[in-house]
Amino acid sequence: MRSAEIPRVLLVDDRADNLLALEAILQGMPVEPVAVNSGTDALKQLLIDDFAVILLDAQMPHMDGFETASRIKERERTRNVPIVFLTAADRDAQLALRGYAAGAVDYLTKPLDPWVLRAKVSVFADLWVKNRQIAAQADEVKAARALTSAVQAALTALEEPDVEQAVKILQQAIAN
Numbered sequence: 001m002r003s004a005e006i007p008r009v010l011l012v013d014d015r016a017d018n019l020l021a022l023e024a025i026l027q028g029m030p031v032e033p034v035a036v037n038s039g040t041d042a043l044k045q046l047l048i049d050d051f052a053v054i055l056l057d058a059q060m061p062h063m064d065g066f067e068t069a070s071r072i073k074e075r076e077r078t079r080n081v082p083i084v085f086l087t088a089a090d091r092d093a094q095l096a097l098r099g100y101a102a103g104a105v106d107y108l109t110k111p112l113d114p115w116v117l118r119a120k121v122s123v124f125a126d127l128w129v130k131n132r133q134i135a136a137q138a139d140e141v142k143a144a145r146a147l148t149s150a151v152q153a154a155l156t157a158l159e160e161p162d163v164e165q166a167v168k169i170l171q172q173a174i175a176n
Contacts (some may be wrong), residue, residue, distance in 0.1 A: 007052035007125035011035040012042040014060040025114040031125050037067030046078045052128035053121055058087035069102035080123050147173055
């Protein structure tokens, strides 16, 4: 059973052995890797789940990583998900610039240093968890403000004195 609080990491690579290697690197981390083998499948997965970070192979057949990243960044729901490009291509500066232009936050070449990749994923997973906590706290503050407003309205009703109205206001606030 999947917990909503465990950050998910989307792994996108057309080669099964690369996906297996990425899963092995992330093993033991407090993340849930989700592996797909194409840009199209990545876009579909992003319609279903939220992700802390996307590890995206730059060079894939059909829809390459650059086009996939561009489509991810076009969507309101996914435009802020960090993308780390992974590529076996040599350290061509033009490819890296193309990756950053497509919306990547980082660009790593294979063979990957597992400790560097784990550190990067860990940072994004921690940020994802903290953002979730902040959103939950914002919801709590909103609820507390609504309750405070209802109590103030009830106190005003009691000053008139309209006990029935005050009780009605408080019951409605409790129900919400």
